[in-house]
Amino acid sequence: MVCCIISKLKSEPLWFLLLFSLSLFTILRFTLTFLNWVYVNFLRQPKNLKKYGSWALVTGPTNGIGKSFAFELARKGLNLILVGRNPDKLKDVSDSIQAKFIKTEVKTVVVDFTGDLDEGVDRIRETIDGLDVGVLVNNVGISYPYARFFHELDEELLKNLIKVNVVGTTKVTHAVLPGMLKRKKGAIVNIGSGAAIIIPSDPLYAVYAATKAYIDQFSRCLYVEYKKSGIDVQCQVPLYVTTKMASIKRSSFFVPFNKQQFHQFPYSFATNTQTPVRQHTPSPLLTFQPQPSLSSSTQTTLFR
Numbered sequence: 538m539v540c541c542i543i544s545k546l547k548s549e550p551l552w553f554l555l556l557f558s559l560s561l562f563t564i565l566r567f568t569l570t571f572l573n574w575v576y577v578n579f580l581r582q583p584k585n586l587k588k589y590g591s592w593a594l595v596t597g598p599t600n601g602i603g604k605s606f607a608f609e610l611a612r613k614g615l616n617l618i619l620v621g622r623n624p625d626k627l628k629d630v631s632d633s634i635q636a637k638f639i640k641t642e643v644k645t646v647v648v649d650f651t652g653d654l655d656e657g658v659d660r661i662r663e664t665i666d667g668l669d670v671g672v673l674v675n676n677v678g679i680s681y682p683y684a685r686f687f688h689e690l691d692e693e694l695l696k697n698l699i700k701v702n703v704v705g706t707t708k709v710t711h712a713v714l715p716g717m718l719k720r721k722k723g724a725i726v727n728i729g730s731g732a733a734i735i736i737p738s739d740p741l742y743a744v745y746a747a748t749k750a751y752i753d754q755f756s757r758c759l760y761v762e763y764k765k766s767g768i769d770v771q772c773q774v775p776l777y778v779t780t781k782m783a784s785i786k787r788s789s790f791f792v793p794f795n796k797q798q799f800h801q802f803p804y805s806f807a808t809n810t811q812t813p814v815r816q817h818t819p820s821p822l823l824t825f826q827p828q829p830s831l832s833s834s835t836q837t838t839l840f841r
């Protein structure tokens with residue numbers, strides 16, 4: 538059969554052979570990419586997150602995605618430092634985590650990311666002093682309360698979007714990274730958004746999408762800067778998830794229910810990265826497209 542095909546090909550003109558080889562190469566490449574995607578998203582075992590350190594720090598853990606991260610990290614055996622703006626909500630989350638995972642230690646730090654960030658980050662530094670924080674989840678983020686044109690944005694919202702989404706993540710990372718560097722291990726998970734990476738533009742949410750583009754590029758650069766220091770960096774880019782921010786109450790195939798999504802978190806942690814997350818959603822293709830430059834590297838080194 539093979540001999541027959543080869544002898545048939547030999548009699549074909551050169552242009553046909555070139556075209557044939559090119560098609561064969563394209564099909565092979567597509568098949569390998571697909572098989573790799575199946576392996577990374579469905580077969581590869583998650584990493585043992587405790588190997589990064591025994592503590593994880595999560596910002597914005599009192600609701601939505603951050604809360605799910607906190608529970609999932611506790612389930613994976615990590616102690617938690619929860620950073621949020623509301624002491625009562627922090628206590629509620631902390632109590633429920635400790636009720637469910639008795640061995641988990643939880644510390645809370647009150648920081649309003651729209652307030653005095655320098656003071657807030659100093660409190661974080663004091664709290665993590667002496668703790669081996671192996672996982673940092675920069676989840677805190679705000680969006681517009683409703684869609685609007687850029688010129689209609691009030692000064693306050695404009696300032697807060699940049700302060701919470703950009704400055705907050707940058708400063709918290711700056712505070713936590715030195716400890717990871719000293720221990721030569723750590724994982725930084727930044728929550729970006731499909732609004733900046735997957736869709737070509739996000740009109741009427743321009744500043745939100747732009748802040749998330751910062752998170753994406755920040756993550757890519759840190760990934761390269763610190764990969765030789767044992768620190769994995771990934772940016773997760775969810776599309777819609779049913780949280781308070783998204784104002785979507787009903788889940789669907791393309792809009793994962795928050796809790797459900799993050800039940801798959803360890804799996805995603807394993808895979809992508811772009812996330813520990815790509816897998817933790819029912820719509821993995823849309824939600825966790827690997828970033829072109831990060832994807833393979835992040836996916837392999839990061840969480841699996």
Ligand SMILES: NC(=O)c1ccc[n+]([C@@H]2O[C@H](COP(=O)([O-])OP(=O)(O)OC[C@H]3O[C@@H](n4cnc5c(N)ncnc54)[C@H](OP(=O)(O)O)[C@@H]3O)[C@@H](O)[C@H]2O)c1
Binds near residue numbers: 602650676732777779
């Ligand atoms: N949901 C989506 O569809 C979606 C899609 C793509 C990306 N994301 C990203 O995912 C991350 C989490 O979003 P989410 O949907 O889970 O939002 P969420 O349900 O509104 O939760 C946001 C968390 O951040 C906290 N937070 C908000 N403003 C704060 C401030 N000034 N200081 C301190 N903490 C503050 C909230 O605290 P309180 O409980 O006190 O409000 C809450 O814990 C964000 O970075 C968001 O951009 C979400």
